[in-house]
Amino acid sequence: MKIWLVIVVCVTALASCKKENEVKCEPALDAPFNLILPSHFPPIEFPEDNELTEKRVELGRRLFYDTRLSADNSISCGSCHQQASAFSDNLSISEGIEGRVGFRNSPTLGNVAYQERLFGEGGVPNLEIQILAPIGDENEFDHDVVIIEAELQADPILNNLSLIAYDRDIDIYSITRAIACFERTMITGGSPYDKHVLGEESLTEDALAGMELFYSEELACGTCHSGHNFTDGGFHNIGLYEIYEDAGRFRITSDEEDKGKFKTPSLRNIEETYPYMHNGSIQTLEEVIDHFSTGGLGHINQSELVVPLELTTLEKSQLLAFLTSLTDLEFLMNPELTPLN
Structure with a gap:
């Protein structure tokens, strides 16, 4: 989407955040949401004006799967972010209303609470603002927030939830x-990896060997894919092309050195989030490993960490075993994340 859209999105959201709209939750009707984090995860910093409550999460869950957010009532957030695919959609480029082709591959939403900058170029600072982008994008929902508000205010379930959760009729403020x-x-x-870290079960020999390779000084995969979420949150050019049609981070900074740089994706559930790269141009994990083994195509901004590795067939299979150990089947089938009737 265009930079001007991101700017409009930010201005629109900020305009709605006035003091008279401060949240006033009724304790008797709403309660804090008990979000259980894995013991080896850090705490999440929630916005002061949007702490998790039971009714806010329920309202958001209903809206996430509500096709009325799109102009022709055909798609929802859940159309491009499907739970079985770790909240991605397995298309190279996601499709909007009327089959319109979007701009990029849909990223996973797993652990999105920890992300500070959203979209591949990092142009949106938080989740509250992010939802406005697909709503207004002509190749995604292509809808008008005024029309959305009017339609959803006529829905007694959603409007009542908004009144309880945000002390206001449902509008773009409470929707986002x-x-x-x-x-x-x-x-x-x-995932099996997490259970290994916690001492609950062991990884296979191949996965253990792959993990050792992953964090080795020679491969240095863990430099960018670091931390509990396997991402440094930074932006890197991995030499996918000699000339990038999508300029990536450059779209935000206008810095020539940022051309072709994209945010490091999380590797969690990577087995299920194919195809890969910002444009879905690589179909399999085996091909991703091959790309890094050959050292990229040598773009002028290519990261110095992307160098020829000349991995053996065995090493590639071991890396693959480690990456597939990051699949969390409980997350993919968590009933608390499915659509509500």
Whole structure:
């Protein structure tokens, strides 16, 4: 989407955040949401004006799967972010209303609560603002927030939830914040790798060998794919192309050195979030490993960490075994994240 859209999105959201709209939750009707984090995860910093509550999460859950957010009532957030695919959609480029082709591959929403900058170029600062982008994008929902508000205010279930959760009729303020609340409950940390870290079970020999390779000084995969969520949150050019049609981080900074740089994706559930890269141009994990083994195509801004590795067939299979150990089946089937009737 265009930079001007991001700017409009930010201005629109900020305009709605006036003091007279401060949240006033009724304790008797709403209660804090008990979000259970894996013991090896750090705490989440929630916005002061949008702490998790039961009704906010329920409202967001209903809205996340509500097709009325799109102009022709055909798609929802859940169309491009499907739970079985770790809240991605397995298309190279996601499709909007009327089959319109979008701009990029849909990223996973697993552990999105920990992300500070959203979209591949990092142009949106938080989840509350993010939802406005697909609503207004002509290749996604292509809808008008005024029309959305009027239609949803006529829905007694949603409007009542908004009154309880945000002390106001449902509007773009409560819509964006409720969806953000629900998305922050998408915590994934129950993979075989996590159980190994916690001492609950052991990884296979191949996965252990792959983990050693992953964190080795020679491969240095863990430099960018670091921390509990396997991302440094930074922006890197991995030499995917000699000339990038999508300029990535440059779209925000206008710095020539940022051309072709994209935010490091999380590797959690990577087995289920194919195809890969910002444009879905690589179909399999085996091909991703091959790309890094050959050292990229040598773009002028290519990261110095992307160098020829000349991995053996065995090493590639071991890396693959480690990456697939990051799949959290409980997350993919968590009933608390499915659509509500």
